[in-house]
Amino acid sequence: MRTSRILQTVLGVLGAGLLMISGAPADAGVSTVGATGAGDPFFPRQGNGGYRVEHYNLAIDYHPATHHLAGRARIVAHATKLLTRFDLDLRRFMHVQSVQVNGAPATFAQPRAEVQELVISPAAPVAQGQPLVVTVLYAGTAHDIFDPDGSPDGFIVTRDGAMVANEPQGAPTWFPVNDTPRDKATYRVQVTVPRGLVAVSNGAFRGRTTSNGRTTWHWRMGTPISSYLVTATIGKFTVRQGTTTTGIPYFTAYDPAEQAAAMPVVHRLGAVLKFFSRKYGKYPYGWAGAIVEHARFVGYALETATRPLFDRAPDALTFAHELAHQWFGDDVTLRHWRDIWLNEGFAEFSDWLWDEHRGGLTAHQHLRRLLSHPPSAKYEWLPAPAAPPDSVHIFANSVYERGAGALQALRQKLGSPMFFRILRGWLRAHRYSNASVPQFTAYAQQVSGRNLHHFFYEWLYRPAKPFS
Ligand code: ARG
Ligand code: ZN
Numbered sequence: 001m002r003t004s005r006i007l008q009t010v011l012g013v014l015g016a017g018l019l020m021i022s023g024a025p026a027d028a029g030v031s032t033v034g035a036t037g038a039g040d041p042f043f044p045r046q047g048n049g050g051y052r053v054e055h056y057n058l059a060i061d062y063h064p065a066t067h068h069l070a071g072r073a074r075i076v077a078h079a080t081k082l083l084t085r086f087d088l089d090l091r092r093f094m095h096v097q098s099v100q101v102n103g104a105p106a107t108f109a110q111p112r113a114e115v116q117e118l119v120i121s122p123a124a125p126v127a128q129g130q131p132l133v134v135t136v137l138y139a140g141t142a143h144d145i146f147d148p149d150g151s152p153d154g155f156i157v158t159r160d161g162a163m164v165a166n167e168p169q170g171a172p173t174w175f176p177v178n179d180t181p182r183d184k185a186t187y188r189v190q191v192t193v194p195r196g197l198v199a200v201s202n203g204a205f206r207g208r209t210t211s212n213g214r215t216t217w218h219w220r221m222g223t224p225i226s227s228y229l230v231t232a233t234i235g236k237f238t239v240r241q242g243t244t245t246t247g248i249p250y251f252t253a254y255d256p257a258e259q260a261a262a263m264p265v266v267h268r269l270g271a272v273l274k275f276f277s278r279k280y281g282k283y284p285y286g287w288a289g290a291i292v293e294h295a296r297f298v299g300y301a302l303e304t305a306t307r308p309l310f311d312r313a314p315d316a317l318t319f320a321h322e323l324a325h326q327w328f329g330d331d332v333t334l335r336h337w338r339d340i341w342l343n344e345g346f347a348e349f350s351d352w353l354w355d356e357h358r359g360g361l362t363a364h365q366h367l368r369r370l371l372s373h374p375p376s377a378k379y380e381w382l383p384a385p386a387a388p389p390d391s392v393h394i395f396a397n398s399v400y401e402r403g404a405g406a407l408q409a410l411r412q413k414l415g416s417p418m419f420f421r422i423l424r425g426w427l428r429a430h431r432y433s434n435a436s437v438p439q440f441t442a443y444a445q446q447v448s449g450r451n452l453h454h455f456f457y458e459w460l461y462r463p464a465k466p467f468s
Pocket of ligand 1: 147149151152153167168300301302303321322325347395
């Protein structure tokens with residue numbers, strides 16, 4: 001490592017005792033190297049240390065015929081410690097051509113053994129608190145990756161474009177990112193595709209421009225979100241724009257093959273958002289919408305911020321589930337992946353509420369139906385929703401169903417007024433931020449003034465049917 005003049009000065013001030021600096025482990029207090037992970041035991045390489053991102057400006061150029069993707073990412077961050085080296089997350093099939101840090105060329109590597117670490121050494125060290133503006137040019141043949149549970153994730157190529165779904169680890173398939181859910185940032189995304197295709201991302205639609213047979217779609221997400229909630233979905237879509245009855249502008253995109261089945265459901269957008277706003281508080285974002293793909297092989301839908309993404313025409317409950325995530329998951333986001341109940345349990349419970357509201361089963365009936373399963377029903381009860389043992393099980397059925405049951409049981413124990421007071425207060429306390437399950441259980445105890453230890457142990461942690 002070349003020791004720059006600034007670093008020599010720093011070393012001079014700190015004294016000779018710190019000369020082990022270049023050989024120090026990534027996390028040692030004296031190290032000037034940003035950590036290669038953000039400390040999530042389920043996804044150890046995900047995210048990085050040493051800086052925080054405020055904003056991503058992404059320009060993506062995609063050729064569906066060859067799957068060739070070229071990107072330019074301008075990342076506005078700041079160093080949280082003195083940095084001589086740091087990582088971004090980017091899969092190695094996206095080949096980096098150049099990296100600039102604060103306007104000067106930086107050296108970089110994409111080590112084979114490290115799977116998704118883009119290791120960057122700026123020409124000069126960046127002091128703690130200083131701006132870290134990183135520009136990365138890259139290109140490659142785009143494709144998805146497989147999650148521990150076998151689902152496709154990331155830039156999922158479809159017959160006419162791509163369904164881009166990043167949860168939990170797909171973002172680095174298509175842009176360099178600090179891919180921890182805890183580093184929320186604003187986004188500007190522009191996607192250039194052949195004329196006739198539509199490219200949909202999050203937040204405000206800022207228009208499109210066409211030249212030389214290619215169209216660039218401009219998007220702007222001005223509220224900070226986690227990277228797993230960003231999309232840049234591309235296809236031959238029918239677009240509908242308008243404003244909900246409560247005044248929220250929306251942009252929806254339908255694959256023509258799913259449009260007829262999807263429209264009656266997606267037309268309830270305003271009604272669903274209004275219902276959840278009454279229960280949970282104001283809708284967290286300035287824009288809304290949906291993207292309905294025709295990509296059934298994906299096998300799941302995703303709560304991409306402001307614009308949930310469906311692999312097929314959703315049924316009413318799946319649609320409500322992804323919209324409820326805008327509050328639980330997108331606005332208040334899990335801290336670690338083991339906290340997944342805060343996302344999925346709450347969204348699934350919201351689904352029960354919506355079902356009750358629309359004259360289907362009541363939430364009480366949903367809970368009774370769940371409880372009718374015997375203790376031997378592993379699919380219903382295991383793993384416990386707040387104790388998934390590993391990354392394979394974060395989207396297990398029990399995280400959703402038993403997870404929803406935990407909330408309905410809490411509602412029946414505390415009464416609806418107290419229960420919804422807790423949910424609304426919780427959302428307010430962690431707005432646009434992250435939280436953990438222990439924070440929620442402590443908060444519920446504090447607001448209700450009740451001892452809920454045993455209740456939460458039975459519903460969230462014990463590896464068995466609750467109270468069996
Ligand atoms: N969060 C999505 C939902 O609302 C599920 C994502 C599943 N992703 C996966 N890789 N298995 O249900
Ligand atoms: Zn969900």
